[in-house]
Amino acid sequence: MGIIHRSMLASCSLMVLLLLPRLSHSSADGLSExxxxxxxxxWLVVEGWIRPSLFDGIPNRDMLDGTEVQLKSVLLQKYVSAIDGGGGNVTVDKDVASSWETFKLWRVSEWEFxxxxxxxxxxxxxxxGGPVSAAANSPSESETxxxxxxxxxxxIRLSNGNYIKVTEGSALMVNYQGEPGWDNNDATFEMTIVYNxxxxxxxxxGYGHDIAEEILMDHRRNFVSSQDFAFLSQHGINTVRIPVGWWIAYDPDPPAPFIGGSLAALDRAFAWAKIHSLKCIIDLHAAPGSQNGMEHSASRDGSISWPTPDHVSQTLDVIDFLAARYANHSALLGIELLNExxxxxxxxxxxxxxxxxxxxxxxxxxxxxxxxxxQxxxxxxPAxxxxxxxxxxxxxxxxxxxxxxxxxxxxxxVTGNIEFIYKKRVPQVQALKSANGPLxxxxxxxxxWKVANASRSEYQMFGMAQLEAYEDASFGWCYWTLKNARMHWDFKWNINNRYLLLGSSSIRKPELLLLCWLACAIILMQIG
Structure with missing residues (x-):
C-alpha cells in the first residue's frame, strides 16, 4: 500500500473515534432520560408511500385529488394553457408545458373532475357552448x-353531452357534438400525469365515506399494535411520536371527507404506552388548510392556506382539545404544535x-x-x-x-455522508444547545441515504454516526418511522436485520471493532 501519511492516519483515527458510541449521555434538565x-x-395520518396498499382498491386511482396533469392536443400538438396562470383566457398554443400548463384535479367522482x-x-x-376560460374562483356544475x-x-365533456375541442385559433370550445374517436381529432387530448x-x-x-371508513378502521386497528410498543420497549426506545390530523378533534364525525376513529386509536396508544412504560408525543402533523401542501398534511391539492386567521384559530382549538384530553395522562411527554x-x-x-x-x-x-x-x-x-x-x-x-x-x-x-453528519449536523446541534433557549x-x-448498493456494514456506520450526533441533542431523537414499505425507513426491519445498531446495548464489541476498521479502510482507499 506504500507509505501511510500522517494525514491519512489522522483521518482514520478520527473516524474510529467518531464511530465509537459513547457509553452514556447526560439528560436534559427536567427529563429523567x-x-x-x-x-x-x-398510522393516524395517511401517507401512501408508507403503506401503498391502502390505495389499491380505489377505482381510477391514478386520478385522485391533487393529481397534476398536462393536456396536449393531439391535433395541434400544443399544450392547453391558462394565461397568466388563471383568471382569464385559455389557449392551446404552448410547445412546452410549465406551471401555466399544469392543472390540479379535484375529484368529484370516479370520472368527474x-x-x-x-x-x-x-x-x-x-x-x-362557448369558450373554456380559467375565470371561476370556486367550482360548481359549470366547472365539472x-x-x-x-x-x-x-x-372531456360536459353533462349536456358536448365535448371540448380545439379550434384553428388555438382556443378551447365546448361545442363538439357526437362521439369523437381516438384518432388525431380536435376533441382528443394526450394527458400526462406530472405528480400526485x-x-x-x-x-x-377516492373510496367514498363508507368504503374509506372500512379501510381506515382496519388500518388503525392493525398497522400499530400493543406488540409493537412491547418491541420498542425491549429495544431501548422510551417514546413514541404520534402524528395526528386536525380532524381528530371532531371525532367521531369529522368534516367530509375525513373519517372518524383516529381518536379511539390514539387513546389505545396511550394505554399501550402506559403498559410498556413508554411516553407519548402528540404531533399535529396535518393542520386545517395545510401548512406545507404535502400529502402528510392532508392537503387536497398541494396548496397552502393554513396561515389565514380562520385556519390558525381552528388549529388552536385542536391544540386546546388535545391538551384538555391528555395533559394529565401519565404517558404524555409533549405536544408538538405543528409539523413542518x-x-x-x-x-x-x-x-x-x-x-x-x-x-x-x-x-x-x-x-x-x-x-x-x-422548524x-x-x-x-432553526435559530x-x-x-x-x-x-x-x-x-x-x-x-x-x-x-x-x-x-x-x-x-x-459513504464517507461524504458520514462526514456531513459530523461537520454540519453536530456543530448545529451544539450551537443550539448552547443558545440558552429551548431544548x-x-x-x-x-x-x-442516496448511496446506491450500500452494504449492511456501510448502513451500520451511517446509522452509528447519526445516533452519535443526535444523542447529543438536549431533548433527544425520534426515528422515522416504525413501519414502512421501504425497508430502510422501517425501524423494525432495521433492528431485526441489524442495519441499525442502537448503541452499546445493541452492538457487540467484535462488531464495533470490525466497523471501525471498515471505516478506516474506506478512508484510506479514498485518500490513497
Whole structure:
C-alpha cells in the first residue's frame, strides 16, 4: 500500500473515534432520560408511500385529488394553457408545458373532475357552448367535466353531452357534438400525469365515506399494535411520536371527507404506552388548510392556506382539545404544535404568534408538559425559533435531519455522508444547545441515504454516526418511522436485520471493532 501519511492516519483515527458510541449521555434538565423515540408515521395520518396498499382498491386511482396533469392536443400538438396562470383566457398554443400548463384535479367522482389552475382559479365552461376560460374562483356544475380515458388519451365533456375541442385559433370550445374517436381529432387530448398525492383526503374522497371508513378502521386497528410498543420497549426506545390530523378533534364525525376513529386509536396508544412504560408525543402533523401542501398534511391539492386567521384559530382549538384530553395522562411527554410548516408560504411572524398562543393553551392545562415547536421546512434557519421567546419553560425545538430530498446529496459517497453528519449536523446541534433557549430535538431522521448498493456494514456506520450526533441533542431523537414499505425507513426491519445498531446495548464489541476498521479502510482507499 506504500507509505501511510500522517494525514491519512489522522483521518482514520478520527473516524474510529467518531464511530465509537459513547457509553452514556447526560439528560436534559427536567427529563429523567433523553428521548430515544420512534415515529408512528402513516398510522393516524395517511401517507401512501408508507403503506401503498391502502390505495389499491380505489377505482381510477391514478386520478385522485391533487393529481397534476398536462393536456396536449393531439391535433395541434400544443399544450392547453391558462394565461397568466388563471383568471382569464385559455389557449392551446404552448410547445412546452410549465406551471401555466399544469392543472390540479379535484375529484368529484370516479370520472368527474374539476381543473384548478396555477393561480387557484378553475376551468369553466360558462354553462356550455362557448369558450373554456380559467375565470371561476370556486367550482360548481359549470366547472365539472367528465373525463373519458383510453390509456393516456382523453376526451372531456360536459353533462349536456358536448365535448371540448380545439379550434384553428388555438382556443378551447365546448361545442363538439357526437362521439369523437381516438384518432388525431380536435376533441382528443394526450394527458400526462406530472405528480400526485396519497394522503387522507385522497383516500377518503377516492373510496367514498363508507368504503374509506372500512379501510381506515382496519388500518388503525392493525398497522400499530400493543406488540409493537412491547418491541420498542425491549429495544431501548422510551417514546413514541404520534402524528395526528386536525380532524381528530371532531371525532367521531369529522368534516367530509375525513373519517372518524383516529381518536379511539390514539387513546389505545396511550394505554399501550402506559403498559410498556413508554411516553407519548402528540404531533399535529396535518393542520386545517395545510401548512406545507404535502400529502402528510392532508392537503387536497398541494396548496397552502393554513396561515389565514380562520385556519390558525381552528388549529388552536385542536391544540386546546388535545391538551384538555391528555395533559394529565401519565404517558404524555409533549405536544408538538405543528409539523413542518413551509418556510416559503408560512410567514415567521404568523408562525411565532401561533406557537406563542399554542404554548399558553398547553400551559393552561399543565405546567410540565413539553411544548414542541417545529422548524420551518425549506430555506429557514432553526435559530429563528430560539430568538422568538415562545415560552418560559419546557419548550423544545424540533429539527428534521435527512441526507435526502436535496440535490446536494445526489452524488455523495459513504464517507461524504458520514462526514456531513459530523461537520454540519453536530456543530448545529451544539450551537443550539448552547443558545440558552429551548431544548433541541431531532424529531425525524432515517437510516437511509442516496448511496446506491450500500452494504449492511456501510448502513451500520451511517446509522452509528447519526445516533452519535443526535444523542447529543438536549431533548433527544425520534426515528422515522416504525413501519414502512421501504425497508430502510422501517425501524423494525432495521433492528431485526441489524442495519441499525442502537448503541452499546445493541452492538457487540467484535462488531464495533470490525466497523471501525471498515471505516478506516474506506478512508484510506479514498485518500490513497
Amino acid at each position: 433523553k428521548v430515544r423515540g420512534v415515529n408512528l408515521g402513516g 374539476q381543473f384548478r389552475c396555477f393561480g387557484g382559479q378553475f376551468l369553466t365552461s360558462n354553462n356550455g 367535466f367528465y373525463i373519458e380515458k383510453n390509456n393516456t388519451r382523453i376526451h 398525492l396519497h394522503g387522507d383526503f385522497q383516500l377518503a374522497n 410548516p413551509s418556510a416559503a408560504l408560512v410567514p415567521l411572524d404568523i408562525l411565532v404568534s401561533y406557537y406563542t398562543r399554542g404554548y399558553q393553551i398547553v400551559r393552561n392545562y399543565s405546567t410540565s408538559v413539553y411544548v414542541i415547536i417545529c 420551518r421546512v425549506g430555506n429557514a434557519d 429563528e425559533l430560539y430568538q422568538a421567546n415562545i415560552g418560559t419553560s419546557n419548550v423544545v425545538v424540533d429539527l428534521h435531519y435527512y441526507n435526502l430530498f436535496d440535490p446536494y446529496f445526489d452524488n455523495m459517497d 433541541v430535538f431531532i424529531g425525524e431522521w432515517v437510516n437511509e
